[in-house]
Amino acid sequence: MASPSRALTLKCSPCIVFSTKTLMDSKPTTLHRPFSCSISGSPPREACTSGVHEGAITLQEWQGWGTASPVPAMVTKIVEDLKALEKDIDTQMSFGGSRGKLQGDFKVQEDRKHRKTYQALGDSEKKLQFFSARQIACRLLGSRGYLCQKCWLPSEEDCMCSRVTQCTLWNRMRFWLYMHPKDFLRQNNTGKLLWQVFGTEVATLCLFGISEHEEIMWNALKLAGKSNTWCLYPNKNGVLKSVEDVFGQEPSPYLVGTDTKFDYAKTDEDRTLNFILIDGTWNNSVAIFSRLKDQAASVWGDGDFPCISLATGTSAMHKLRPQPSWDRTCTAGAAIGLLSELQLLPEFSSVGLDKQAEAVEDTLVVLLEALTNRRLRMGRSISRKFISSVECPYLPLIV
Numbered sequence: 001m002a003s004p005s006r007a008l009t010l011k012c013s014p015c016i017v018f019s020t021k022t023l024m025d026s027k028p029t030t031l032h033r034p035f036s037c038s039i040s041g042s043p044p045r046e047a048c049t050s051g052v053h054e055g056a057i058t059l060q061e062w063q064g065w066g067t068a069s070p071v072p073a074m075v076t077k078i079v080e081d082l083k084a085l086e087k088d089i090d091t092q093m094s095f096g097g098s099r100g101k102l103q104g105d106f107k108v109q110e111d112r113k114h115r116k117t118y119q120a121l122g123d124s125e126k127k128l129q130f131f132s133a134r135q136i137a138c139r140l141l142g143s144r145g146y147l148c149q150k151c152w153l154p155s156e157e158d159c160m161c162s163r164v165t166q167c168t169l170w171n172r173m174r175f176w177l178y179m180h181p182k183d184f185l186r187q188n189n190t191g192k193l194l195w196q197v198f199g200t201e202v203a204t205l206c207l208f209g210i211s212e213h214e215e216i217m218w219n220a221l222k223l224a225g226k227s228n229t230w231c232l233y234p235n236k237n238g239v240l241k242s243v244e245d246v247f248g249q250e251p252s253p254y255l256v257g258t259d260t261k262f263d264y265a266k267t268d269e270d271r272t273l274n275f276i277l278i279d280g281t282w283n284n285s286v287a288i289f290s291r292l293k294d295q296a297a298s299v300w301g302d303g304d305f306p307c308i309s310l311a312t313g314t315s316a317m318h319k320l321r322p323q324p325s326w327d328r329t330c331t332a333g334a335a336i337g338l339l340s341e342l343q344l345l346p347e348f349s350s351v352g353l354d355k356q357a358e359a360v361e362d363t364l365v366v367l368l369e370a371l372t373n374r375r376l377r378m379g380r381s382i383s384r385k386f387i388s389s390v391e392c393p394y395l396p397l398i399v
């Protein structure tokens, strides 16, 4: 009982001093000149993309990666600038590592350029947006033609799409994957599995610092209201609430007005239960959660974001997978935990959440197999380091 919160305290305290500002300041990134496309509101997409720049990110390409949003204006701008630099210095850009990072001569030139632009940006919000957009632009260009757009694995060798178990999520639930840009298009990201299984309408990607995405998420949260919104996060400063604390009352206030047999009749959009999963490493999750609180303060006048901590679900999962497997330490694992814990509550027991948890779990197993096979094929070991590479904020809850 006490161990999860103790683990949290230990994990949290060194990280809690992180703020969006310090994170961004420590990771310089920039743009050459002021953005020509407005980044607030909804700029007419055509105005930003109709320049027909060679290699521009089209709407179709962008949405193919798992989002229904327009192409973020700032990402478009940065891709244009990268392409322009390529011409100016007559050096092709190339990508190293997992193809998300520039390398070689181009990197040297581009580094100089973007750092200058970053410094010139006045406020921290613009810096954060630039940092995120640049990360995403590089990942998009580096992964183009290499990764399968649906499963984010190398398409020729490792695509797992044919093995995904698709499933319909209970129609009162919606997941938001609030993802750090460094996790975007990462092969071992597990948040992506949720929209592979349930679809992007109910498991929606929201990239941290991308205003188009955050606007879509917040519009939905405003509609649902604070009382129907939770973040799965070990919020050290708030009251830790379990799934049972929040949903365990009978009759459940969250199901009032619903047929007791939970028929799948139409329900109002504003009665959807929204669950935000923070998808990033532990350190990055602190910045993501901090932004969520800031935005909550400006929208609801209260920065105390409702949080849920998983507890029993982890032991339920432990039963499923007795080995100390790393699938319990990831974002998809947290979703499985939530679904499993809700399933244990009598009021929620008849909407098939167990089947939905199982679909995610089966797909997670497929991803783990694909990643493992890839490493073995490349002659790398399945090391402890590999396993911990999926570290995420949910880890301390399940040790």
Ligand SMILES: [Zn+2]
Residues within 6 Å of the ligand: 148, 149, 150, 151, 152, 153, 155, 159, 160, 161, 162
């Ligand atoms: Zn695929």
